Amino acid sequence: MMTSHPLSRPDFIQVDHFSFHYGEKQAIFDIDMNIPEHQVTALIGPSGCGKSTLLRNLNRMNDLIDGVRHEGDIRIGGISLYDPSVEVISLRKRVGMVFQKYNPFAKSIYENVIFSLRVAGRSKKSELDATVEWALKSAALWDEVKDRLHDSAFGLSGGQQQRLCIARAIANQPEILLMDEPCAALDPLATLKIEELILELKHQFTIVIVTHNMEQATRCSDRTAFLYMGKLVEFGHTMQIFENPKHAETEGYISGRFS
C-alpha cells in the first residue's frame, strides 16, 4: 500500500504554519505538513481535534462561517489558496469534497453527477453523457444505476447515495478529493465498497480522508496524520504511525485508550 505514483509531487499540498479561529475559539494550532500527490492521506484523532476544520480549509469551505480568521498559509501546487487572484469557485472545481452524511440533491441521478458541469455552464449532451458514465463507473455505481439514470437520487440505498456523492465530486475532474468521514453513516458492507473505491481513485486523485476508524486508515491510506487538540502530533507513513508511533498520545489513541 506504500506504492507511490511515479510523477507525484511530495509537497503537492503545503500546509504552512496554519492556525484557524472560529471567532474567539482557536481550532487549529500552527499545523505544518506536506501532503503528497496521488496518495491517500488520512487524518485521525479524537472528536473535536480539528480534523474537519483542517479538511474544510483545503477548499475554503470554512470561509462561509461568520467571524473566522486564519494565520499561516495553505498552498496547492505552490499557489496560495489565499492569493487574491485565486477565486474560491475555481478552487473548489479543483478540490472536490465528499461529506460525512451523504447529501445528494433532490434531482435525478444523472443531474446529480453533472451538477458541477452544469454550474460551470457546460451543457453539451455528449460531454455530459460521457461524464456521467465515466464518473459513475469510477465510483463503482454504473452497473447498479445505468438503467435508471433519470430516477430520483433518493431512491438509492445509503451506500449507493454516498457513492453517487463521490461520483458527483469527481465529475469535473478535480485534482484533490477531500472526504470527511465518508463511511460514518454506512453499514460495514457499504463501507468496504467505498474503501475499495478509494484505493482505485488514488491513481487519479490526491485524497485526503478524515476517519474515525483505525482499520480504515490502515487499510486504505498511505500516510496518516494524528491530530490532537488542534495540533499536529505526528505525521508519517501509515505503517510507521500504526506500528511504531513516536508519541505517547498517538500510541494511546490508536490502541484505543482514548477516542
Added chain:
Amino acid sequence: MKLSNSTSFATTGRSRNGEPWVWLTAAGLTFGVAMALGLFLLILIKGASSFWPRRIDLFEISAGPAAEKVAGYVTQETQRRDTAGTLHKEIQVFRGNKELNGEAFKFIDRSSIQSSSRPEALLLVERLEYGPAIVSAVALQTPAGKIPAGSSEFEQSLETILDQGRVARKKLLAIERGKIGAISRELASLARLEKSGNPDPPALAKRRGELQASFEILQQEAAAIRKTLAESSFTGITADGKEITYPAGTLLDVFPSNRAGFFERVGEMLLRMTRFLREDPREANTEGGVFPAIFGTVTMTLVMSLFVTPFGVIAAIYLREYAKQGAFVRMVRICVNNLAGVPSIVFGVFGLAFFVYFVGGGVDRWFFADQLPTPTYGTPGILWASLTLALLTLPVVIVATEEAISAVPRGVREAALACGASKWQTIQRIVLPASVPGILTGIILAMARGAGEVAPLMLVGVVKLAPTLPIDGIAPFIHPERKFMHLGFHIYDLGFQSPDAEAAKPIVYATALLLIVVVVGLNLTAILIRNRLKKRFAVSSF
C-alpha cells in the same frame, strides 16, 4: 386503580394525570369543527335550495269582507303579536308580479286562509324586468295569429317564442354593445385627433361620414329585430284575474312548476345554476347571474399571486441568504410580521393614496395626457386592487418562503458549493427548487386570504356593476385599469344595499356558496400543483 393505594406516585383519579385536559382540548376541537361544518352546511343548503323550482300554492284568503286569491310559494313561516297581544301565525309567500303588487312578497295570516290548492296551470315566468311572475297561460300572439292556451300547438309555439327571444337578444347585444360600441370608440378617438391639431381634415371628415353611415345601418338592423320581436308575445292571467302580456323580447323562461316531474325539476335547477354562473346580473343584481363577479374574483386573485410571488420570494431570499443577520434584519422581520396584522382597510386607504392617486395619476400624466382630465389609470381598477392585495398578503409569502429556505439542510448547500457553484447558483438550483412546496404553501395561504378580502377592494376598484370585463375582445384585450366585480363585495351589496333585501336573500346564499367554492377551487389547484412537485422526487427506496 385502587384508591386506597398510598404510594406517592399512584394516580387516584382522572385529575391527577391530566385527563380532563384531554377532554377539554378534544371538546374545543369538536366545537370548532362543528361551527365550521354548521356554517358550511347552512350556506350549502340555503345556497343550493335557492335554485330548486318549488311548487306553487294557490291560497284563497278572506281578510275581512274582501276575498282574495294569492298564488306563490311559501318562503318562511313566522309569528307576530299584534297590538292587542294576540298571536298570529303567518306565512311569507313569494307571489312575484312585482309590477302589479309593488312587493314580491306577501304575509298571510294562517287563520284567514280559506283553502289552498296546487293548480297545474300555474306557471313561473321569468322575464328581464320585475323579477319572476306567477300566472296561468291565456294565449300566445305569433305573427301567424293568436294561439289560445290548451290548444295543441301551444307548447311548441311557446318554445319557439322563447328561442326567438334568446337569439334576438344575443344579436341585439352584439350589434349594440359590440359593433356600435366600436364605432363610438372610433368616433371618440377621431374627436381627440381633431382637438390635438388635425393632420388631414378631409380624410377625417370622410371617415366620420363612413362611420355615421354604418352606424345608421346597424341601428336599422336593430330596429328590425325589435319589430319582429314585438310581433310575438305571451299573455297570462294572475291568480286575482289580471291579464298581463309579456313581449317575446322580455321573456326569459316559462316553467310549469306544478306540472313538472322530479327529473324535469332537477333539469330546471341545473339550468338555473348554469345561468347563475354564466349570465350577467340584472335588476340591481337581484336577478340574473354573477359571471362578472366570478371572473373578477378569479382574475384579481391570480394577478395578485402573480405580483406577490416574485416580490415575496425575492424579499425572503435577501432576508435569509444575503442580509447580514443582526438587529436590523430582526427589526425588518418583526415589521414584516406585523404587516400581516394591520387591518385590511388600512391597506385599502394606502392603495388608494399610493397606487391609484400617486402611481396611477403619474401614469396618466405621462402616457394618457390627451385624455385628461378623464383619468385612465388614476382611478380605482383591477390592477390597483391586485397590487393592494399583493401588499396585504406579502408577509404570508415572505414568512413561508423564509421558513422553506431555512429548512433546506446545510449539507446540501455545502455540497453544491463544494461542486463549484456560486452562492446564487446554489440558491437558484438547489435551495429554491427544494423550497418550492413551502413557497407554494405560502401562495396558497395568500390566495385564500386575498380572495376573501372585501374591505380594501371597495376603495381600490370593486364596483357594484361593471359594464365590461377586465379581459375581453376589444384591443388591447387586457384592461388592467377597468373596475371589476367581486363575489365578496357582491354578497355585501346584495345583502345590505339591495332595494329588495327579501328577494336578494337566496342569491346571497348562492353567492356565498360560490365564493367558498371559488376560493377552495383556487386553493385545491395550487395544492395539486404542490403535491405534483413534491412527488417528482419523493423518496421511494423500498
